Ligand SMILES: Nc1ncnc2c1ncn2[C@@H]1O[C@H](COP(=O)(O)OP(=O)(O)OP(=O)(O)O)[C@@H](O)[C@H]1O
């Protein structure tokens with residue numbers, strides 16, 4: 001077993017950072033490039049005896065190497081130390097989301113901070129899902145803050161390539177408080193990651209995990225059967241659209257969740273608008289996305305034109321309808337789009 005003052009591959013071990021289900025994590029420095037500080041995860045629990053096992057670990061590492069994204073913890077190196085595989089990643093010096101939650105002592109995170117964290121994880125997951133890679137063990141311990149204070153998602157190590165299937169049989173791996181109902185039955189897919197992100201969102205917005213239970217089986221039963229306490233009962237200031245979005249991502253049936261993770265994080269940011277709100281340019285708030293910027297630019301342009309041309313009532317009605325349809329088309333969320341179209345139909 002490695003200890004501090006040992007060397008693994010090209011790295012001197014400086015300190016132990018902690019341990020998890022597969023092994024220990026150390027802070028280390030490159031033996032020659034001494035400014036290169038990294039995290040080294042030595043997987044004690046996974047002794048790879050045969051060449052076949054080693055090959056499959058290498059295959060996995062090659063796959064993870066492809067996963068390059070600003071919010072995914074980059075892999076720097078992999079290798080074997082006395083038969084045990086290790087993975088070297090960038091060191092994230094600003095702790096984990098679990099550390100951040102501990103500092104809150106059970107209080108919800110400020111809404112904007114929670115939204116920003118969830119969007120960043122959502123982007124990382126969306127990128128992985130596009131490459132048919134699912135995380136499978138999403139939890140605050142695996143969400144880290146890098147040197148810039150940005151969120152980076154760690155431990156795609158147990159991710160599975162889905163191939164063309166959207167769901168596949170899998171051994172039960174995950175962390176019970178964040179596991180989707182189907183994951184307890186050995187099935188895992190993109191939707192299970194969305195469910196876990198829903199549980200994390202629940203915890204950030206309420207300060208509490210959706211379910212607590214003394215053991216694995218009672219936890220499984222709760223995830224499979226019980227409805228969580230509505231988040232607004234625990235945080236009265238929480239906007240209703242956030243509560244709705246979190247509960248939808250945590251739906252028991254996969255088909256009842258959002259189509260994908262980015263639709264979920266989009267819904268966290270965007271309340272369903274009434275017709276009046278769609279038309280009230282002054283109150284249309286830009287979202288963080290490029291689409292939001294386009295939307296506001298478009299509305300401003302229309303507003304400018306309206307002032308110049310002083311349209312007749314009929315022209316102005318047409319422009320408004322046009323504007324509404326364009327906003328709908330710019331929006332990616334099914335819900336926002338159909339709500340706006342329904343409002344339009346009702347009032348035309
Ligand atoms: N790249 C990193 N930079 C800084 N700290 C890290 C890094 N990777 C892991 N850690 C820290 O090391 C500790 C152990 O991580 P590890 O991944 O082994 O366990 P875990 O996340 O609790 O569980 P799991 O094995 O299910 O991922 C955690 O506290 C984590 O915050």
Ligand SMILES: [Mg+2]
Nearest residue numbers: 020141142155
């Ligand atoms: Mg981890």
